[in-house]
Amino acid sequence: xxxxxxxxxxxxxxxxxxxxxxxxxxxxxxxxxxxxxxxxxxxxxxxxxxxxxxxxxxxxxxxxxxxxxxxxxxxxxxxxxxxxxxxxxxxxxxxxxxxxxxxxxxxxxxxxxxxxxxxxxxxxxxxxxxxxxxxxxxxxxxxxxxxxxxxxxxxxxxxxxxxxxxxxxxxxxxxxxxxxxxxxxxxxxxxxxxxxxxxxxxxxxxxxxxxxxxxxxxxxxxxxxxxxxxxxxxxxxxxxxxxxxxxxxxxxxxxxxxxxxxxxxxxxxxxxxxxxxxxxxxxxxxxxxxxxx
Numbered sequence: 001x002x003x004x005x006x007x008x009x010x011x012x013x014x015x016x017x018x019x020x021x022x023x024x025x026x027x028x029x030x031x032x033x034x035x036x037x038x039x040x041x042x043x044x045x046x047x048x049x050x051x052x053x054x055x056x057x058x059x060x061x062x063x064x065x066x067x068x069x070x071x072x073x074x075x076x077x078x079x080x081x082x083x084x085x086x087x088x089x090x091x092x093x094x095x096x097x098x099x100x101x102x103x104x105x106x107x108x109x110x111x112x113x114x115x116x117x118x119x120x121x122x123x124x125x126x127x128x129x130x131x132x133x134x135x136x137x138x139x140x141x142x143x144x145x146x147x148x149x150x151x152x153x154x155x156x157x158x159x160x161x162x163x164x165x166x167x168x169x170x171x172x173x174x175x176x177x178x179x180x181x182x183x184x185x186x187x188x189x190x191x192x193x194x195x196x197x198x199x200x201x202x203x204x205x206x207x208x209x210x211x212x213x214x215x216x217x218x219x220x221x222x223x224x225x226x227x228x229x230x231x232x233x234x235x236x237x238x239x240x241x242x243x244x245x246x247x248x249x250x251x252x253x254x255x256x257x258x259x260x261x262x263x264x265x266x267x268x269x270x271x272x273x274x275x276x277x278x279x280x281x282x283x284x285x286x287x288x289x290x291x292x293x
Contacts, residue, residue, distance in 0.1 A: 003143060009078050021078065022234050029069065033063075042277055047059045049205050051271070069231055069273050076120065080119060080123035089128075091120065096239050100240040103223045106181060107179060107220045109223070109225070110226070111213060112226075116231065117236045120236050121238040126156060130155055131163065133174055133178065133182045135187070163177050171212070178220040184222070186212070186213065190280065191279060191280050192208075193283055196211060198252070201260065202264070203264060206285060208283035211252045214248040214249075215248075217248045227239070
């Protein structure tokens with residue numbers, strides 16, 4: 001069944017242009033909305049915590065828009081898996097490269113929050129600025145897992161191949177790669193548990209947030225350049241933001257709050273595109289009840 005699903009995605013990619021895949025993805029997201037009861041409840045809980053000003057109808061409307069955006073990204077991501085370099089470049093344009101170019105070849109961290117275009121943007125930057133280094137969490141579906149790894153490295157070869165490490169590999173190989181001048185495409189904005197995390201506000205609610213961005217910047221001397229991919233029209237835009245000044249500071253918790261505050265600002269610009277189906281507030285301070293029971 002898994003192979004059949006991947007074969008169907010490959011067929012759709014071969015037969016249909018990216019714009020039509022996007023329209024089909026919208027429909028897919030709407031079809032999944034009433035079926036995904038558990039994830040729908042997670043999404044509504046997250047949105048209720050982050051947007052208390054919205055009533056029940058407003059929350060459901062926003063979540064339906066998120067499902068559409070997620071469905072669109074799922075089908076258009078096939079361009080990242082199997083499309084040519086030219087197809088990848090047509091699907092996703094760059095903005096703000098003037099903030100990036102002075103730092104290429106030096107220790108550099110791209111802060112890439114979990115918006116639905118995250119993987120599409122990641123492949124786009126490898127096509128243009130390979131090789132890079134990144135961490136990944138293994139996907140339960142082994143076929144999708146292999147496809148994702150292939151997509152993230154397929155525009156690089158040999159000694160210039162992008163380096164992909166699982167979280168189980170630890171951080172040392174990433175530090176070595178950053179010091180060699182390979183940009184680190186970093187996704188630190190999910191709840192990975194209490195280890196190496198501090199509780200800092202995310203839309204006003206304490207959220208366990210890993211401190212890796214601050215610690216890696218200090219350990220490598222890397223500059224942090226945020227990199228956010230958003231859906232627009234029938235495609236995507238990957239925007240590079242100005243490098244953060246006075247970062248890291250001597251206060252790791254303050255640095256981590258700064259990261260969350262930046263992500264909040266981007267979410268308010270296109271709220272339906274953040275990945276709301278993850279249990280972002282799962283880890284709670286000791287003695288505090290959970291939100292997802």
